[in-house]
Amino acid sequence: MSSYDIIIVGAGPAGATLGYELGRRGLAVLILEKEKLPRGKPCAGGITFRAANLLDFDISAVTEGIAYGARIMYQLSDECIKRHKEPLIYMVMRSKFDHFLVQKAQEAGAAVIDGVRADQLEITASRVKVVTPEGPFTAEILAGADGAKGMVAKKLGLMRDVELDLGLEAEVSVTEDKLSDWDSLIGLDLGQIPGGYGWVFPKKDHLSVGVEGPVHLSKRFKPYLERLLQHLGNYQVTDFKGHLMPMRRRGMAIQRGNVLLLGDAAGLIHPLSGEGIYYAIKSAQLAAPVIASALRSGTINLKDYQEAVDTQLMPSLELGRVLLKLFTRSPRSYFDLVKRSDLIWWHACRVLVGARPVCA
Numbered sequence: 001m002s003s004y005d006i007i008i009v010g011a012g013p014a015g016a017t018l019g020y021e022l023g024r025r026g027l028a029v030l031i032l033e034k035e036k037l038p039r040g041k042p043c044a045g046g047i048t049f050r051a052a053n054l055l056d057f058d059i060s061a062v063t064e065g066i067a068y069g070a071r072i073m074y075q076l077s078d079e080c081i082k083r084h085k086e087p088l089i090y091m092v093m094r095s096k097f098d099h100f101l102v103q104k105a106q107e108a109g110a111a112v113i114d115g116v117r118a119d120q121l122e123i124t125a126s127r128v129k130v131v132t133p134e135g136p137f138t139a140e141i142l143a144g145a146d147g148a149k150g151m152v153a154k155k156l157g158l159m160r161d162v163e164l165d166l167g168l169e170a171e172v173s174v175t176e177d178k179l180s181d182w183d184s185l186i187g188l189d190l191g192q193i194p195g196g197y198g199w200v201f202p203k204k205d206h207l208s209v210g211v212e213g214p215v216h217l218s219k220r221f222k223p224y225l226e227r228l229l230q231h232l233g234n235y236q237v238t239d240f241k242g243h244l245m246p247m248r249r250r251g252m253a254i255q256r257g258n259v260l261l262l263g264d265a266a267g268l269i270h271p272l273s274g275e276g277i278y279y280a281i282k283s284a285q286l287a288a289p290v291i292a293s294a295l296r297s298g299t300i301n302l303k304d305y306q307e308a309v310d311t312q313l314m315p316s317l318e319l320g321r322v323l324l325k326l327f328t329r330s331p332r333s334y335f336d337l338v339k340r341s342d343l344i345w346w347h348a349c350r351v352l353v354g355a356r357p358v359c360a
C-alpha cells in the first residue's frame, strides 16, 4: 500500500506517539524513518515522570535506572546534593526507548518503514506526496516529526528563524566505584557557559555526560566537556556526538494547510532545562484528536493544533525563557539559592513529577 490517511516523517518520540495515537483510532498511518531502527540519538536520556505519565503503558522494560535527586555543582567545585522522597526521572538509552515507542505504534496498527529518507514533498490542497528512494507515498495529511532542522519545516519555509541551542554528549565508561557515586542521582554543573550547563546522567553500566547551551558559544563546549570528564576521574569515551535543540516562540507557524509539525521539528524544547521528550509526546497527543476529527469530517483544518500548542505548551516554554534569562545573568546566585533553600528544589520536583502544570 502506498496511500494512507497520514504520513509521519520521523520515528522519534513525537512521530511514534502520533503513530500510536492515530493507529489505535483505526486510521491508516505510515511512519517513515531515515535511519535503520533501533537508532540512537544524542541525549541525556532523562524521561521525567511527567513525560512517562503521559503514556498509557509502562516503560520500565526500557529503563536503566531512576533518579531521586541531583548533585548540583557550581563550576565543578562547590556542590550540594538534593534528594526527593519520590522518583523524579527515568534513565533510558534512546535507542531502546524510542524503538519501544515505535513498537507500540506498530502494535496499534501503524505501518513503519525504516532506513528510508523522505526526500521531496509535493503538497496540494487535498493531498500530500512524499518522495523517497523507495518510491512515492501519498496521504491526506503530513506530520513533520523529523526533529531539529527537519525537511518538512524547511520545504514549507517554516521555523526559519527558530533560536537554537546545541547539546554535546559523550557515552562514558567509568569504574564501578565512580558509577556508584551517581547511584539514583543526576549531576548538573552551572556557571561555565552563559545560558548553558553541564550534566551527568547515569545509566546501568556507564555515564552519559554532556554540555548544552546557546549555539553561538559552541566553541567553548568541547573544552568544557573535557573538563567535566576529567572531573569524573578515569574514564573512556565510547561515543561523542552533538545535536541542535530548537526553541519556538509563540506565534511561529507550526501548521499550514494539511501539514503540521511536532516535537523538535516544531521547536518544542524547554529553554532552561533542555527537556524535549515531554513536549514531543504531548504535541503528538494534542495533534491526534485534531487530525482524527479533520479526517472524519472530510474538511482538513488543522489550525486547532497550533492553538492547542500555544495555550497548553507555550506558557511553560515561555516561563522557561524568562527563568533562563535570570539564570544566565547570575548562575552563582541561582546556585546559592538552590543550595541554601529547599524551596526551588521542591518546586522543580513538583514540575518533574507533573504535579505543577507550568514548568519552572
Ligand SMILES: Cc1cc2nc3c(=O)[nH]c(=O)nc-3n(C[C@H](O)[C@H](O)[C@H](O)COP(=O)(O)OP(=O)(O)OC[C@H]3O[C@@H](n4cnc5c(N)ncnc54)[C@H](O)[C@@H]3O)c2cc1C
Residues within 6 Å of the ligand: 009, 010, 011, 012, 013, 014, 015, 032, 033, 034, 035, 039, 041, 042, 043, 044, 045, 046, 047, 048, 116, 117, 118, 119, 145, 146, 147, 148, 150, 151, 166, 167, 168, 169, 210, 212, 242, 243, 244, 245, 262, 263, 264, 265, 268, 269, 274, 275, 276, 277, 278, 280
Ligand atoms: C545532547 C542532548 C541531550 C538531551 N537530553 C534530553 C533529556 O535528557 N530529556 C529530554 O526530555 N530531552 C532531551 N533532549 C531533547 C530531546 O532529545 C528531543 O527533544 C527529542 O528527541 C525530540 O523528539 P522528536 O521525536 O521530536 O525528534 P527526534 O527524536 O530528533 O526524532 C526525529 C526523527 O526523524 C528522523 N528524520 C529526520 N529527517 C528525516 C527524513 N527526511 N526522512 C525520514 N526520517 C527523518 C530522524 O532520523 C529521527 O529519528 C536532549 C537533546 C540533546 C541534543
